[in-house]
Amino acid sequence: MRNNPSAVVCGPGGEICDWHGLVAAGRSGCEIHSLDDRLLIPLPEGSRLYFLPGRPAVGFNKSGKLELPGTGYTAVAAFLPPGYVALSLAAFNREGKAPLLPLYCYCAVCWYKGGFHVPAIRVDHDIKHDPSCFDMKKVYRAINCWLRKYPGNRLVRHHGMVCVREYGCPNAANLFLGRWEAPIAVSGGCNASCQGCISRQNLKMIQSPQVRISFVPTVKEIVEIAVPHLGKAPGAMISFGQGCEGEPLLQGNLIESAIREIRRRTKRGTIHINTNGSMPDVVERLAAAGLDSIRISLNSARPELYSAYYRCRKYSFDDVMESFRIAGKAGLWVSVNYLTFPGVTDDKAELAAFEKLLRTFKPKMIQWRNLNIDPDWYMQTVERAVPSKYPNHIGIPALMKEIRKKFPVIRFGYFNPPV
Template structure:
């Protein structure tokens, strides 16, 4: 059934976690400081690999068609964590109680129920099956990880990644164990930013629990190269290797290690796309890394607005967006493919002011690709940070993409680091 004809009902949950659909209230979404019905063209059947869960200390809010009013229930609100390749178009609508705990570091999509299925406020932005594991037995992943541990008993990086696959279920590490798609290459123990939503390091008074453990050692180039060559021997079609993972700090703080590793990999005949996921804080590293054999960088950003960027990333060892821009210029000058890891939040990034600054940023720097990813943070915490910089009405995800593409016709969209051939 087409989503334009769907009117999902509100979901709510009791204290035991049992989820119900409300017989008289419709699902609502939050976009910035606006509560509204979901836009019909931004609804999607809840994809496989997604989760629906209750939000503690938050009361569900739905729409009463008869009165035209939003109704707040006593019961818990419900949200969806949408699987990779989907971007959230509307946040779950709720009222937060005074004693509500801070929510974990995930994204909170609005979700409802209609015609015998769940519907979520999100749109698919990438057809790549890179992080789809349905149909792959856990035993196969475990066997692959154990094989890597046995084959490389002295390689600390291989051991770290194999254990990530076995213990934490990290999608990138699981793909390494399976010998497919993109291999993760964490190297850095430190970072020169203090991102509010950092998933590997949080101060004790932050109220968050880091969902990933940061790498506890500095790999040797030989260890990095062994991981790359092992993946290269198994993924024959479109191998990608990415420095800059959730279990590390900023990879450019280990630029010399990356340079030595990439050069040795290429000298050994290594093929494929070598990428760095980075905050783009060190422009001087681009030329030597490109000469060593780097293909692309993915630059993490929540906004092209310097104020909002600094409020979220909290740079501690660089000058914010001006240094980011200089790094991108150096990357393009040295022939590198540049993606933005753009952390989209409905009602913030799709406001007129935010879109205009992003259009200028992309056009001036000739960015090649935008990965439309979700900002994983308690929504109200982020809105407290963001709304002073991005007030006003929002245009919605569909129009945001359309207008950005019109301003930069060469630009492509996705979710994952592309294989460059």
């Protein structure tokens, strides 16, 4: 006999508890459904639970009807650590004046077999962002060392004093620990205005969790960081395109010169870029200079939904597709950063469009990453861009299974691998 997971709610005093009378609910797109216990895993270490203001909790009663636990009980969601993808979002009954939620993932959470559980899947077992891997005292000591060694290097200061100390960025911490993937931020500007951009928001109601880098580093500043890291670090990788910047391709000339200079000094390690793929001509030049790997981000393989979310300026969805083509032709390791949202990414029309992209451009990897955004806010965009009268989704697990079956050589994961 299967156990029903119970709803988890936040009480009037801020206490988070289970509510045995109601079966836990989750959400895909705008549809609310009971949570499937076969998709549950124990709440992963490093997750955070938070209550959702202005959003009373809901669950299913014994007759299968949606019910509120009582006045003052708010919905609870889980923020998952890196490497995990949400299969179902938190369900709630949104009040008219509810504030916009900040830019996080709102995974459903329930009480099951004596503990908190979430409908989620671990797609990457790389430990490079695991909190247990970081001795922060050691990181701070290393930052001070670097600051003494390179007193005039603004990138060292930025990644140490802002990225590590203010944002707790694991990639930046790994730079100072001399291992794995290290960031190189270069661009304060962007040619898109994504609805869920984490480095700039124009709406007063919502804050971006990071602020963009306020200067353009020199080739010398980049090389001072990149060369020792690539030369010595295990799993060495440097990445342009970070959460604390805009679109790195806008600094194409600078990156091209930096790559040429780095490659004159060391052939070791992976040079990578995280990008929106908006400037295929720049991608081509960077590949010729010695770029090894590229990750192009998409919320959707459907041009209408892509454009509605990215709000591109001076480029189009076709340019992004051209970047995929050029990067593949140049022999780069190409990943799709697929911003995943239950009920939208697994829509049958989206699956058809994504399969076409995979067949055409044959990327090496799909990075499944949660789209961090207020679910209702995103659904307004989705419904405007690709209206659909009925739920047409198959579920994220079925989507992954389908892609796995049809494209068995494409690697699934979350992090950029060294190549």
